[in-house]
Amino acid sequence: MTSLPEKTERALGLVIDLDTCVGCHACVVACKGWNTEQYGAPLSDMDAYGAAPEGSFLNRIHTFEVTPDAGPVAVVHFPKSCLHCTDAPCVTVCPTGASYKRVEDGIVLVNESDCIGCGLCAWACPYGAREMDAAEGVMKKCTLCVDRIYNDNLPEEDRVPACVRTCPAGARHFGDLADPESAVSQLVAARDGMDLMPEQGTAPVNKYLPPRPKADQAPDGEIDVLAPLLEPVAEPGGFLGWLDRALGRL
Amino acid sequence: MHPAPSIILFTTLSGLGFGLMIWMGLGFPGVTGWTAFAFAALACGLAGGGLVASTFHLRHPERALKAFSQWRSSWLSREGVLSVATLAAFAPYAAELWLYDMRLAGLGWLVAALALATVLATSMIYAQIRAVPRWHHWTTPALFVLHALAGGALLAAQTYVAALLLLALGGVQIYHWRKGDIRFREAGTTAETATGLGRMGRVRLLEPPHTGRNYLLREMVHVVGRRHAERLRLISLAAGCLLPAFLLSALPSGHLAAGIAVLLHLGGVLAGRWLFFAEAEHVVGLYYGRR
Numbered sequence: 451m452t453s454l455p456e457k458t459e460r461a462l463g464l465v466i467d468l469d470t471c472v473g474c475h476a477c478v479v480a481c482k483g484w485n486t487e488q489y490g491a492p493l494s495d496m497d498a499y500g501a502a503p504e505g506s507f508l509n510r511i512h513t514f515e516v517t518p519d520a521g522p523v524a525v526v527h528f529p530k531s532c533l534h535c536t537d538a539p540c541v542t543v544c545p546t547g548a549s550y551k552r553v554e555d556g557i558v559l560v561n562e563s564d565c566i567g568c569g570l571c572a573w574a575c576p577y578g579a580r581e582m583d584a585a586e587g588v589m590k591k592c593t594l595c596v597d598r599i600y601n602d603n604l605p606e607e608d609r610v611p612a613c614v615r616t617c618p619a620g621a622r623h624f625g626d627l628a629d630p631e632s633a634v635s636q637l638v639a640a641r642d643g644m645d646l647m648p649e650q651g652t653a654p655v656n657k658y659l660p661p662r663p664k665a666d667q668a669p670d671g672e673i674d675v676l677a678p679l680l681e682p683v684a685e686p687g688g689f690l691g692w693l694d695r696a697l698g699r700l
Numbered sequence: 701m702h703p704a705p706s707i708i709l710f711t712t713l714s715g716l717g718f719g720l721m722i723w724m725g726l727g728f729p730g731v732t733g734w735t736a737f738a739f740a741a742l743a744c745g746l747a748g749g750g751l752v753a754s755t756f757h758l759r760h761p762e763r764a765l766k767a768f769s770q771w772r773s774s775w776l777s778r779e780g781v782l783s784v785a786t787l788a789a790f791a792p793y794a795a796e797l798w799l800y801d802m803r804l805a806g807l808g809w810l811v812a813a814l815a816l817a818t819v820l821a822t823s824m825i826y827a828q829i830r831a832v833p834r835w836h837h838w839t840t841p842a843l844f845v846l847h848a849l850a851g852g853a854l855l856a857a858q859t860y861v862a863a864l865l866l867l868a869l870g871g872v873q874i875y876h877w878r879k880g881d882i883r884f885r886e887a888g889t890t891a892e893t894a895t896g897l898g899r900m901g902r903v904r905l906l907e908p909p910h911t912g913r914n915y916l917l918r919e920m921v922h923v924v925g926r927r928h929a930e931r932l933r934l935i936s937l938a939a940g941c942l943l944p945a946f947l948l949s950a951l952p953s954g955h956l957a958a959g960i961a962v963l964l965h966l967g968g969v970l971a972g973r974w975l976f977f978a979e980a981e982h983v984v985g986l987y988y989g990r991r
Binding site: 523539565570587661 | 701757758759760761763764766767768769770772773774775776777780825828829830831832887888889891893894895896897899900901902903904905906907908909910912913914915916919920982983984987988
């Protein structure tokens with residue numbers, strides 16, 4: 451049944467740090483690699499070596515420019531994938547029951563053998579998290595690497611989504627956002643984590659951490675937060691000092 | 701949104717077909733025998749043809765039967781169940797009219813109610829989508845239901861009622877357009893809320909995630925063809941509502957006037973339905989710097 455569960459036991463999801471993301475697209479590649487080779491229909495590419503290549507991806511990195519009222523413009527890299535919403539509109543529109551939200555961990559999944567490829571779930575998602583695979587004709591979306599996180603055949607450090615495992619900047623975190631004691635929940639609390647499009651009423655599980663204020667925008671006008679900690683550079687005295695001044699005058 | 705021909709044909713034709721079934725179910729026109737057969741065949745042809753057209757939109761039509769299972773939660777599933785139920789009730793009702801010259805009033809009312817519910821369910825497939833603010837409004841079901849009632853009355857040769865309903869349809873259509881033009885702003889979704897970066901300043905896309913196109917852009921960021929929107933609105937309004945209403949009230953009733961009115965109405969509705977999709981802006985476009 452594509453009704454949403456009243457409550458999920460856990461709410462597994464991602465916390466994405468917009469302050470740390472360097473926009474390298476490594477998570478995009480890791481995601482595509484894992485999800486092409488493992489569970490479900492592969493993520494196909496169309497016209498891969500032609501003039502207009504395109505393909506299915508479950509994770510994409512946008513880059514935005516933010517212009518404040520005063521001060522310099524900021525560039526923010528912005529990874530976007532399924533937010534595993536608590537009130538996922540993509541699930542309830544599904545006519546076949548292929549889309550569902552798991553009671554045990556809140557992951558939103560697609561049963562590909564039930565998907566008729568009508569595309570209505572992709573319309574219902576405000577975030578563009580679902581893409582119909584052009585070759586298979588079934589809806590593809592982030593599974594939170596459900597075939598990694600519970601996989602006893604993998605070493606323990608690999609039992610996280612591929613995007614999290616690969617991120618060289620440590621900008622992606624995985625955990626249970628329903629547990630206020632979890633590391634991700636505490637991160638969200640400490641860094642004022644936010645929802646995307648809260649007005650759409652989807653109650654996303656994934657949270658985004660806003661970029662920290664930059665040093666040159668600090669209220670006290672300090673150029674670098676570490677600057678006061680630096681030792682002042684001592685002017686050399688004696689013969690070396692004389693030599694330094696004499697050479698400088700030459 | 702991408703104006704897929706299969707969906708435009710489906711919603712337009714099946715709307716007309718179920719609209720005719722509503723009127724026939726209520727006993728208009730009061731025909732029996734072969735005349736009733738002709739009307740019933742037209743209604744079934746339009747409704748059935750529309751439903752067949754809708755399956756062309758599916759990538760896995762062989763699994764279409766599964767779509768009848770989720771009627772508790774999904775409007776698309778409800779629409780499927782209701783349309784089949786309507787056809788199932790309409791078939792014996794029409795057969796009685798055709799073969800026994802008899803109208804089973806109770807069954808007729810059931811047919812009318814089911815057909816109306818089907819059209820309502822079709823409209824809710826679109827109206828429920830919050831991510832498309834233009835659709836997420838009561839005018840969407842009002843528009844679809846009036847399309848069905850007016851077009852059905854036109855086909856059922858209910859001249860005066862049809863003329864009045866066509867004018868009402870025109871009014872709702874104008875309101876739907878005008879309201880639709882400000883719905884996106886009313887929804888309050890912007891690049892700033894989409895990224896959560898509004899607290900820092902104004903947000904603009906600097907680099908898209910990919911150089912080529914993708915499913916999302918093709919399906920939901922369809923901006924081609926909005927250029928002629930104003931002209932198409934006028935055409936749709938004139939051909940779909942005003943001209944047929946004028947023809948019905950000014951010309952002596954007959955097959956020729958009715959035929960012209962029906963064809964004009966169909967053309968106008970198709971243009972309007974094309975706009976319904978082409979003009980609808982999905983909030984995901986904000987992530988791509990366009991709407």
